[in-house]
Amino acid sequence: MIHARDIxxxxxxxxLNASLEVGDSEYFVLLGSTGSGKTLFLESIxxxxxxxxxxLLDGVDVTDVEPGRRGIGYVPQDGALFYHLDVRHNxxxxxxxxxxxxxxxxxxxxxxxxxxxxxxxxxxxxxxLSGGERQRVALARALACEPSVLLLDEPVSALDEFTRDAVCxxxxxxxxATGVSVIHVCHSFAEARLVGDxxxxxxxxxxxxxxxxxELEQFPANAYVANLLRLENVFxxxxxxxxxxxxxxxxxxxxxxxxxxxxxxxxxxxWEIRVDNGTGSAANQVSGRIVxxxxxxxxxxxxxxxxxxxxxxxxxxxAESKNLAEGKTATLLFEPEAIHLLQPRTAPAEAGTAR
Amino acid sequence: xxxxxxxWFEHGTVAVLLIFTGCIVALFVATVSYIDAEPMRxxxxxxxxxxxxxxxxxxxxxxxxxxxxxAVPSGYALSRQRLRGAMVYDILVDxxxxxxxxxxxxxxxxxxxxxxxxxGVGGFFLWLGNLFIHRVPGIVLAMFFCSxxxxxxxxxxxxxxxxxxxxxxxxxxxxxxxxxxxxxVLPQARHGLIAAxxxxxxxxxxxxxxxxxVAGAVEGKxxxxxxxxxxxxxxxxxxAALAISLIMIAMAFIVLLLLxxxxxxxxxxxxxAE
Numbered sequence: 001m002i003h004a005r006d007i008x009x010x011x012x013x014x015x016l017n018a019s020l021e022v023g024d025s026e027y028f029v030l031l032g033s034t035g036s037g038k039t040l041f042l043e044s045i046x047x048x049x050x051x052x053x054x055x056l057l058d059g060v061d062v063t064d065v066e067p068g069r070r071g072i073g074y075v076p077q078d079g080a081l082f083y084h085l086d087v088r089h090n091x092x093x094x095x096x097x098x099x100x101x102x103x104x105x106x107x108x109x110x111x112x113x114x115x116x117x118x119x120x121x122x123x124x125x126x127x128x129l130s131g132g133e134r135q136r137v138a139l140a141r142a143l144a145c146e147p148s149v150l151l152l153d154e155p156v157s158a159l160d161e162f163t164r165d166a167v168c169x170x171x172x173x174x175x176x177a178t179g180v181s182v183i184h185v186c187h188s189f190a191e192a193r194l195v196g197d198x199x200x201x202x203x204x205x206x207x208x209x210x211x212x213x214x215e216l217e218q219f220p221a222n223a224y225v226a227n228l229l230r231l232e233n234v235f236x237x238x239x240x241x242x243x244x245x246x247x248x249x250x251x252x253x254x255x256x257x258x259x260x261x262x263x264x265x266x267x268x269x270x271w272e273i274r275v276d277n278g279t280g281s282a283a284n285q286v287s288g289r290i291v292x293x294x295x296x297x298x299x300x301x302x303x304x305x306x307x308x309x310x311x312x313x314x315x316x317x318x319a320e321s322k323n324l325a326e327g328k329t330a331t332l333l334f335e336p337e338a339i340h341l342l343q344p345r346t347a348p349a350e351a352g353t354a355r
Numbered sequence: 356x357x358x359x360x361x362x363w364f365e366h367g368t369v370a371v372l373l374i375f376t377g378c379i380v381a382l383f384v385a386t387v388s389y390i391d392a393e394p395m396r397x398x399x400x401x402x403x404x405x406x407x408x409x410x411x412x413x414x415x416x417x418x419x420x421x422x423x424x425x426a427v428p429s430g431y432a433l434s435r436q437r438l439r440g441a442m443v444y445d446i447l448v449d450x451x452x453x454x455x456x457x458x459x460x461x462x463x464x465x466x467x468x469x470x471x472x473x474x475g476v477g478g479f480f481l482w483l484g485n486l487f488i489h490r491v492p493g494i495v496l497a498m499f500f501c502s503x504x505x506x507x508x509x510x511x512x513x514x515x516x517x518x519x520x521x522x523x524x525x526x527x528x529x530x531x532x533x534x535x536x537x538x539x540v541l542p543q544a545r546h547g548l549i550a551a552x553x554x555x556x557x558x559x560x561x562x563x564x565x566x567x568x569v570a571g572a573v574e575g576k577x578x579x580x581x582x583x584x585x586x587x588x589x590x591x592x593x594x595a596a597l598a599i600s601l602i603m604i605a606m607a608f609i610v611l612l613l614l615x616x617x618x619x620x621x622x623x624x625x626x627x628a629e
Contacts, residue, residue: 047526047527066526068526068527068528070527072527074527075524076524077520080518080520080523080524081521082543084543097529097534097538142524142528145529
């Protein structure tokens with residue numbers, strides 16, 4: 001278990017001020033855009049920066065402990081392998097530094113190589129390895145010292161899409177097999193969803209929201225989180241209280257939504273919108289010409305751009321039964337509950353340090 | 356299989372390279388063709404030349420070692436540390452590359468003259484001056500000040516090219532900062548180290564002006580090969596000077612050939628990391 005409390009660090013104009021708690025055997029993802037401070041936060045946990053705040057590992061305060069004695073395994077982007085050593089010596093590097101005997105070291109190297117399916121690479125030099133192979137070697141090197149926490153800084157960002165997914169699944173398998181807690185840094189929600197038990201979104205050095213992938217998708221804290229999750233139907237409107245809820249005006253369209261007053265930012269969840277060609281009814285109905293109709297597996301994506309740009313994600317079967325097509329007119333129907341109000345970006349979510 | 360057809364641009368670059376290397380070859384051929392066996396035999400059997408060769412090799416090697424000892428930490432500090440006034444350090448290091456070497460020699464001489472009058476430490480500098488001025492250690496000192504900056508520059512460029520995260524990883528794997536430097540940074544910088552050593556050695560071997568100013572040019576005592584060449588030319592012994600030049604050309608080729616063979620890569624283009 002890792003508990004980073006009030007980690008503060010300043011570098012130039014940038015200020016990091018974040019807390020985090022990751023449970024035993026949990027796969028946690030730290031999600032943020034470029035320059036949000038996620039790598040800095042990770043390096044602070046490693047002990048590579050002198051920061052304010054406390055870092056507890058399994059209840060032990062390691063704030064003033066050297067990086068090598070914290071029990072943390074660190075895998076930076078593209079592995080940062082040691083080019084002057086072959087794969088075997090890369091994996092065994094930490095054990096050698098710690099003075100582990102030759103036979104134990106070799107045994108550990110072989111066990112990890114087997115686990116990560118890189119046995120055939122043990123005598124290879126680093127320059128000839130592919131991106132995926134390098135990541136596996138870097139993982140084996142980090143795991144060799146049996147860390148209680150594994151920190152992965154964008155471990156798959158340098159890989160092609162196919163390899164990326166395969167390595168992500170392997171990371172999860174490895175984490176489940178070893179029981180090690182993982183903090184995985186990335187900037188893609190798709191990647192985070194693939195691996196993470198929980199996701200923490202970091203924005204401008206502060207934790208904006210922490211939750212499960214579903215929680216984040218259903219209830220994004222603010223527009224930054226919604227945008228990072230690539231949620232569509234994010235609007236800014238003007239709300240006034242009405243019948244226990246609110247009437248929200250955007251571009252001449254009035255929607256019924258949850259209680260609010262004044263300027264509001266909100267998202268209309270695309271998967272809670274139904275599409276009809278005139279027969280259905282709901283609290284909110286927006287009719288327009290379909291400008292995008294795209295089938296992808298069991299889902300269909302329907303988009304109208306007027307009177308407001310609105311996207312619906314519906315079942316393919318339903319879409320086909322309604323004979324939807326680009327150029328046709330459709331009515332998008334949704335209840336007030338499909339509207340989720342977003343907080344202003346400057347105020348981090350209540351769940352910021354929560355677990 | 357179809358062969359790659361060179362464009363006019365590629366032909367142009369190759370042509371410039373050929374002309375340049377052709378000029379170098381022409382220089383060497385001219386030197387070799389001017390000398391006959393007699394002055395060569397005379398030079399090879401000369402006690403003065405052999406002593407100068409010995410001094411040149413020993414002093415340049417010591418100077419190179421000193422340069423590397425200074426260049427590695429200095430280059431690392433310039434590359435990795437956030438130094439206040441880093442530009443000032445940069446300018447000072449580069450000054451020794453830009454300045455005419457005669458100015459460096461004069462400065463060394465004047466330094467010992469001026470510091471011997473300092474109250475309290477004057478005696479120490481006087482002793483130091485006596486150790487270097489017009490003596491063999493003065494050759495090393497002059498060579499060092501003329502060549503160390505080249506090594507610092509190469510080492511800084513080498514460390515700049517290396518990913519600092521490899522050090523971070525080494526530290527999380529149990530290394531201290533020094534341990535990470537020793538076990539990871541330095542081995543990965545080996546090509547840069549070799550390039551720095553070759554550059555500073557070449558510079559050290561080539562200087563004679565500052566050596567003549569600091570250590571003098573006493574035959575059989577503080578003569579190095581370049582000063583031998585210079586003196587031979589000034590007294591009209593052109594063939595002897597060219598014969599010594601040939602020795603220096605051979606030295607340079609042997610060193611470059613050995614280093615190329617052992618490092619198995621381009622010395623000055625390899626940088627630090629592979």
